[in-house]
Amino acid sequence: MTAKQYPVLPFAARELRWQRTRDFMRDKDLDCLLVFGLKGRERYEGYLANEVLDGVVVFFAERDPVHLTWTHHRYTRRLAANMRDVRFWIDDVRVGPFGRGVVQALTEEGLTSSRIGVVGMTGSSAGEMEGLITHMMWDYVLNNLPEAEFEDMSLDFAQTMLPKTPQELELVRFAAQAAEEACQTMLEMIRPGVREAEIYAAAVQVLHRNSCTTTYPHVIMSVGADDPGWAPPYWTYAGGASRTVQPGDLVQAEIMSCYGGFETQVQMSVAVEPVPKVLHTLHDVARDCYDAGLRALRPGAAFLDVARAMSEPLLKAGHYNMTPLVHSLTPAAFAGHIALNAEQIPGQDSRRVFRTVEPISDLELVPGMAFAFEPNACTGQHRVNIGGTVVVGENGPDELNSVPCRMHVVS
Numbered sequence: 001m002t003a004k005q006y007p008v009l010p011f012a013a014r015e016l017r018w019q020r021t022r023d024f025m026r027d028k029d030l031d032c033l034l035v036f037g038l039k040g041r042e043r044y045e046g047y048l049a050n051e052v053l054d055g056v057v058v059f060f061a062e063r064d065p066v067h068l069t070w071t072h073h074r075y076t077r078r079l080a081a082n083m084r085d086v087r088f089w090i091d092d093v094r095v096g097p098f099g100r101g102v103v104q105a106l107t108e109e110g111l112t113s114s115r116i117g118v119v120g121m122t123g124s125s126a127g128e129m130e131g132l133i134t135h136m137m138w139d140y141v142l143n144n145l146p147e148a149e150f151e152d153m154s155l156d157f158a159q160t161m162l163p164k165t166p167q168e169l170e171l172v173r174f175a176a177q178a179a180e181e182a183c184q185t186m187l188e189m190i191r192p193g194v195r196e197a198e199i200y201a202a203a204v205q206v207l208h209r210n211s212c213t214t215t216y217p218h219v220i221m222s223v224g225a226d227d228p229g230w231a232p233p234y235w236t237y238a239g240g241a242s243r244t245v246q247p248g249d250l251v252q253a254e255i256m257s258c259y260g261g262f263e264t265q266v267q268m269s270v271a272v273e274p275v276p277k278v279l280h281t282l283h284d285v286a287r288d289c290y291d292a293g294l295r296a297l298r299p300g301a302a303f304l305d306v307a308r309a310m311s312e313p314l315l316k317a318g319h320y321n322m323t324p325l326v327h328s329l330t331p332a333a334f335a336g337h338i339a340l341n342a343e344q345i346p347g348q349d350s351r352r353v354f355r356t357v358e359p360i361s362d363l364e365l366v367p368g369m370a371f372a373f374e375p376n377a378c379t380g381q382h383r384v385n386i387g388g389t390v391v392v393g394e395n396g397p398d399e400l401n402s403v404p405c406r407m408h409v410v411s
Contacts, residue, residue: 003164006170006174006211006314007167007170007174008171008409009012009050009167009168009171009260009261010167011087011089012326013050013165013167014050014089015164015253017047018048018065019047020058020108020160020406021046021048021059021160022061022155023032024156024160025059025061025117028062028145028151028153028156029115030061030115030116030117030118030151030153031060031061031111031114031115031116031118032058032059032060032061032106032109032111032114032116032117032118033058033059033117033118033119033153033157034056034057034058034059034116034117034118034119035048035056035057035059035119035120035344036056036118036119036120036132036150037052037053037054037055037056037057037120037135037156038054038055038056038132039096039119039132040120040123040125040128040132040135041125041126041128041215041216041332042125042128042158042215042332042333043261044120044157044158044331044333045057045067045118046223046261046283047161048065048089048090048263049065049067049089049090049092050088050089050261051088051089052261053067053068053069053070053075053093054069054070054074055067055068055069055074055098056068056098056101056102057090058101058102058105058106062108063109064090064091064092065090065092065346066090066092066093066094066105067090067092067093067094068094068095068096068101068102068105068153069093069094069095070095070096070097070098070100070133071095074094074095074097074146075095082101082383090253097137097140098137099136099137099138099139099140099141099144100140100160100268101143102137102141103140103141103144105192106145106148106235107145111145111148112145112147112148113148113149114148114149114352115148115149115151116148116149116150116151117150117151117152117153117157117300118133118150118151118152118153119153119154119157119158120132120133120154121133121150121152121153121154122152122154122155123154123333125331125332125333126134126217126218126332127217128361140226141403142300147395154333155333155361158173158328158333159329159333159334161330162328162330162331162334162363162368162369163332163366163367163368163369163370164262164330164368164369164370164391165368166203166368168244168262168368168372169368169391171259171260171261171262172213172259172262172264172302172329172330172370172389172400173400174210174259174260175212175258175259175260175263175264175389176257176258176266176388176389176400176401177210177255178207178212178259179207179212179255179265179266179388179389179401179404180209180258180266180388180400180402180403180404181206181210182202182203182204182206182207182255182257182266182268183203183255183266183268183401183403183404184198184223184237184362185202185203185206185269185404186202186203186251186253186268186270186271187268187403187408187410190245190251190270190272190410191245191272191410191411192246192247192249192272193247193303194244194245195241195242195243195244195245196221196223196233196235196243196244196245196251197233197235199221199223199245199251199253200219200221200233200242200253202306203219203253203255204219207255207257210259211212211259212257212258212259213258214255214256214257214258214268215258215263216256217231217232217256218225218232218256219232219254219255219256220232220253220254221233221251221252221253222250222251222252222253222383223243223245223249223250223251223252223393224246224249224250225246225248225249225250225379226379226380226381226382227383228322228346228378228380228382229381230254230323230376230383230385232324232398233408236332238352244273245272247272247273247274247275248272248274248275249271249272249275250269250270250271250272250279250298250382250384251269251270251271251272251277252267252268252269252383252384252385253267253268253291254266254267254268254374254385255268258370261330262329262330263329263332263368264329264370264372264388264389264400264401265329265372265385265388265389266372266387266389266401266403266404267374267385267386267388267404268333268386268403268404269283269384269385269386269404269406269407269408270407270408270409270410271407271408271409271410271411272410272411273409273411275276275381275409277345278380278382279382279384279407280384281340281375282319282377282378282379282383282384282406283384283386283407285313285314285317285319285375285377286375286376286377286384286385286386286387286407287375287386287405287406288313289311289312289313289314289325289375289377290373290375290387290405291379291388292309292310292312292313292374293306293309293310293325293326293397294373294376294390294396294397295309295367296309296310296401297365297390297392297396297397298365298392298396299365299366299392299393299394299395300364300365300366300398301364301365302359302362302363302365303328303334303359303362303363303364303365304336304359305361306326306336306365307324307325307326307337307359310325310336310375311325311336311340312358314340314341314375314377315340315341317377318341318379319341319344319378319379320339320340320341320342320344320379321337321338321340321341321343321375321376321377321378322338322339322376322378322383323338323374323376323385324336324337324338324374324375325337325373325374325375326371326372326373326374326375327371327372327374328369328370328371328372329334329344329370329371329372329389331371333371334359334361334362334363335359336359337357337358338356338357339354339355339356339357339358340356342354342355342356344378344379344380345378346380346381365392366392367392367393367394368391368392369391369392370389370390370391370392371389371390371391372387372388372389372390373387373388373389373390373405374386374387375387384407386404386405386406386407387401387404387405388401388402388403388404388405389401
């Protein structure tokens with residue numbers, strides 16, 4: 001039996017990313033770039049460090065970067081005998097408060113009155129629309145570097161990360177395949193009487209067994225005949241017994257599979273007989289959105305044109321969506337329309353103002369960009385969500401998933 005191969009990035013990938021970053025800095029007229037990862041969803045620091053220390057990479061135009069972390073035990077794992085063959089990307093790792101570390105690193109290089117880019121000041125990923133940087137940290141930086149000029153580069157830098165090299169795409173495919181296996185496991189075990197917690201645990205086990213992890217919010221799960229919500233199961237925070245699958249239920253999950261710093265996503269839907277007709281109708285609309293996206297995803301196309309194409313079947317059917325029909329991956333910084341036909345979303349009152357959220361930015365598609373196709377069609381309290389990860393190929397779309405790209409029916 002052949003041992004499973006786990007792809008990793010070669011050390012040469014460091015030089016490619018660092019050169020790409022220095023080219024970016026030159027184009028933006030930057031003397032330094034502060035790349036904040038912290039506890040953020042996208043872990044931007046990992047792009048330059050190939051490891052995550054819950055910290056900040058201070059990236060210079062001329063010398064090797066400094067990696068700031070908040071605690072010694074994020075760094076000392078490097079010292080173990082079984083880690084000595086690892087060639088780490090950044091040697092200069094410093095421990096302490098981030099504000100102080102940023103000021104010290106910039107002062108050492110004589111950059112106290114320079115133009116400095118910041119990644120993490122603003123955001124567009126799920127739950128991070130207002131950035132990652134804490135007030136106390138940034139207040140310290142501003143007070144101690146009053147002559148420096150700071151410029152937000154969050155979305156611009158995110159765009160430079162989107163095109164993946166062939167070696168990077170190997171890791172993307174690996175993550176997508178693990179997610180595919182997790183979907184197949186769900187399909188095989190979902191039946192009346194099965195607990196939601198067992199389904200959740202089985203899916204996550206598949207990922208971890210494949211050396212994959214999950215990005216926030218890890219695994220979203222919906223169980224029930226009338227559950228339009230989209231969030232981690234309630235019991236994952238509040239405790240209590242999980243839900244149990246009943247006849248007529250729809251079990252859905254969004255699984256964020258991540259390997260080697262690359263995220264993929266799948267949207268699995270399994271309906272249990274007897275299946276209401278409305279679910280079949282919603283599935284057909286969602287699948288039409290998916291197919292429209294495949295037709296539109298081409299090198300040279302605009303991302304917004306893909307998003308609009310995927311929206312057309314939904315709008316024609318007169319339904320609403322909860323989450324974007326499409327968004328970029330690694331990072332998830334570019335997203336399509338959210339809550340089209342928002343006035344249809346149930347549960348509205350004077351304290352809840354539902355509105356359609358328009359995409360904040362556009363980009364030209366180039367080969368190697370990865371996207372989550374996640375068409376969801378909703379009416380009343382019914383919702384069907386399908387889809388997987390799709391890469392822009394040289395001549396068209398490259399679908400990395402198949403099992404989650406349609407609704408399955410079991411008895």
